[in-house]
Amino acid sequence: MLLxxxxxFSHAIASEITPQNVFQTRRALLASxxxxxxxxxxxxxxxxxxxxxxPATRSTVPGALTMEKPTPLADVTGYNNYYEFGTDKSDPAxxxxxxxxxxxxxxxxxxxxxxxxxxxxxxxxxxxxxxRIYRLRCVEGWSMVIPWVGYSLSxxxxxxxxxxxxxxxxxxTLADRAQMTGLSSxxxxxxxxEGLRIDEAMQPLTLLAFGLYGQVLPNQNGAPLRLVxxxxxxxxxxxxxxxxxxxxxxxxxxxxxxxxxxxxFYSNVNPSVDHPRWSQATERRLGxxxxxxxxxxxxxxxxxxxxxxxxxxxxxxxxxx
Amino acid sequence: MRKLxxxxxxxxxxxxxxxxPCATLLAAVLxxxxxxxxxxxxxxxxxxxTLRFLCLTLAITPLRQWTNVAALARFRRMLGLxxxxxxxxxxxxxxxxxxxxxxxxxxxxxxxxPFILVGTTALLxxxxxxxxxxNRAVRWLGPARWxxxxxxxxxxxxxxxxxxxxxxxGKRNFGEVAVYGAIIxxxxxxxxxxxxRGTRYFMKLGSQSAxx
Numbered sequence: 001m002l003l004x005x006x007x008x009f010s011h012a013i014a015s016e017i018t019p020q021n022v023f024q025t026r027r028a029l030l031a032s033x034x035x036x037x038x039x040x041x042x043x044x045x046x047x048x049x050x051x052x053x054x055p056a057t058r059s060t061v062p063g064a065l066t067m068e069k070p071t072p073l074a075d076v077t078g079y080n081n082y083y084e085f086g087t088d089k090s091d092p093a094x095x096x097x098x099x100x101x102x103x104x105x106x107x108x109x110x111x112x113x114x115x116x117x118x119x120x121x122x123x124x125x126x127x128x129x130x131x132r133i134y135r136l137r138c139v140e141g142w143s144m145v146i147p148w149v150g151y152s153l154s155x156x157x158x159x160x161x162x163x164x165x166x167x168x169x170x171x172x173t174l175a176d177r178a179q180m181t182g183l184s185s186x187x188x189x190x191x192x193x194e195g196l197r198i199d200e201a202m203q204p205l206t207l208l209a210f211g212l213y214g215q216v217l218p219n220q221n222g223a224p225l226r227l228v229x230x231x232x233x234x235x236x237x238x239x240x241x242x243x244x245x246x247x248x249x250x251x252x253x254x255x256x257x258x259x260x261x262x263x264x265f266y267s268n269v270n271p272s273v274d275h276p277r278w279s280q281a282t283e284r285r286l287g288x289x290x291x292x293x294x295x296x297x298x299x300x301x302x303x304x305x306x307x308x309x310x311x312x313x314x315x316x317x318x319x320x321x
Numbered sequence: 322m323r324k325l326x327x328x329x330x331x332x333x334x335x336x337x338x339x340x341x342p343c344a345t346l347l348a349a350v351l352x353x354x355x356x357x358x359x360x361x362x363x364x365x366x367x368x369x370x371t372l373r374f375l376c377l378t379l380a381i382t383p384l385r386q387w388t389n390v391a392a393l394a395r396f397r398r399m400l401g402l403x404x405x406x407x408x409x410x411x412x413x414x415x416x417x418x419x420x421x422x423x424x425x426x427x428x429x430x431x432x433x434x435p436f437i438l439v440g441t442t443a444l445l446x447x448x449x450x451x452x453x454x455x456n457r458a459v460r461w462l463g464p465a466r467w468x469x470x471x472x473x474x475x476x477x478x479x480x481x482x483x484x485x486x487x488x489x490x491g492k493r494n495f496g497e498v499a500v501y502g503a504i505i506x507x508x509x510x511x512x513x514x515x516x517x518r519g520t521r522y523f524m525k526l527g528s529q530s531a532x533x
Contacts, residue, residue, distance in 0.1 A: 079357035087492045089358075142358060187493050277434055277491070284360065291350055291359040294421055 054211035056149045059130035061204045063307040071144035071287035084180040092220035101224040110246035111166035127155040139233035143283045149211030152204045169201040170251035172243035194238040195251040231304040264321040269302035326392035339403045342370045360418035367411035374404040379508040405451040436487030443480035
């Protein structure tokens with residue numbers, strides 16, 4: 001397969017490339033967006049204490065900083081799929097405030113030389129925080145651009161030293177009936193589990209995120225820590241992680257267990273492989289705000305083909321959807 | 322109550338009230354208050370209102386029979402036409418805001434997605450009913466044929482609830498589907514009950530006269 005050269009970014013539309021002078025003031029822009037967005041999201045944040053800043057430096061990982069316009073904070077925090085808090089997009093912002101994110105531990109198990117249980121404060125200090133601006137493409141056909149804060153999952157993986165048998169990584173998320181109102185519904189088997197191949201997990205773009213828009217993650221976005229795999233559909237990125245397990249066999253994942261015909265293990269963003277019930281060729285970018293905005297073409301691997309295409313060289317992506 | 326229903330202002334008032342959802346949505350479009358995904362919100366709200374007006378339309382005849390208030394029948398046509406009005410807006414907003422009015426894509430989408438095919442069929446079946454709603458159409462067709470044609474509304478109701486069920490099936494979110502399904506089941510079930518009881522009654526009459 002002929003892969004485009006990795007120049008750190010890829011753009012479909014030239015007019016979307018940010019002029020340099022704007023790019024150089026992007027932090028001020030982000031801060032002002034965060035402030036204006038925060039007012040818009042007053043309701044979403046109403047029951048949280050004041051947003052806590054999470055400082056970060058600009059990431060140098062190739063592809064980690066798209067120059068597309070970030071989706072307003074109000075939309076990022078007010079339009080969520082987090083079924084543990086309800087299936088409506090506005091449910092998580094309303095119900096996730098009940099989630100206690102401290103104390104919090106993440107246990108690392110399975111095929112590793114150094115299994116461990118990390119407290120959230122250890123994880124926050126484990127590696128330097130980076131600002132990364134990723135596209136997020138939901139399998140439902142909408143997308144956002146989100147400035148995350150976190151570090152590569154590979155940083156954590158290196159500390160626990162996977163054995164030669166660690167071929168896959170399974171991510172287990174919190175399922176606590178006392179805190180999560182949506183668990184009484186039978187939409188999925190709880191807890192929500194997801195998985196990656198070990199090389200996908202080690203790809204530097206695979207992010208362990210602790211914040212967004214320069215602040216600690218709001219609960220509805222998966223606090224206190226979540227995965228972000230920008231070239232896969234959003235549901236691959238588990239929220240509120242409690243366990244990371246290294247395994248030899250491909251692990252079960254929640255959506256492929258619920259509907260194996262519709263959701264595969266890989267679930268890479270791919271405009272040429274349709275969902276059985278709808279096309280994946282285009283997407284609606286949220287935050288354009290405009291009812292009349294045209295849908296945009298979906299990019300192969302969500303625009304990260306230069307960085308991740310080689311992981312799938314020789315694979316039939318129609319079969320391994 | 323009867324006096325109120327027969328009041329000359331009753332129909333204009335209902336007309337104005339029935340336009341309120343449309344007006345509210347239009348205001349939200351103009352003020353950009355439809356939320357993060359305005360197209361989705363608009364399309365779904367219009368679908369909800371279509372279903373609500375369909376239930377109201379189907380409720381008129383049973384209500385009339387239960388309460389013996391014949392004046393209720395005055396409003397059936399207007400409610401039916403508003404059902405078709407909201408259904409048309411629902412489909413148009415899907416065609417424009419979801420599909421960008423690319424007809425090739427719309428035709429392919431309708432064929433590919435069963436729930437859209439079912440919804441589109443329900444809309445198409447509504448069109449002849451809306452087109453023959455005026456008094457002269459009843460005369461042209463003859464009351465018997467007109468009534469037979471307008472029994473299509475039962476098929477429309479079943480297709481509409483199936484459309485809603487399939488739309489929600491992706492998330493197995495069936496709470497509201499059950500509510501609308503129950504309402505439609507009662508309204509159609511009552512008619513079925515009446516019809517079968519009627520048949521038995523006539524059959525009994527027939528056998529009696531044969532004996533006589």
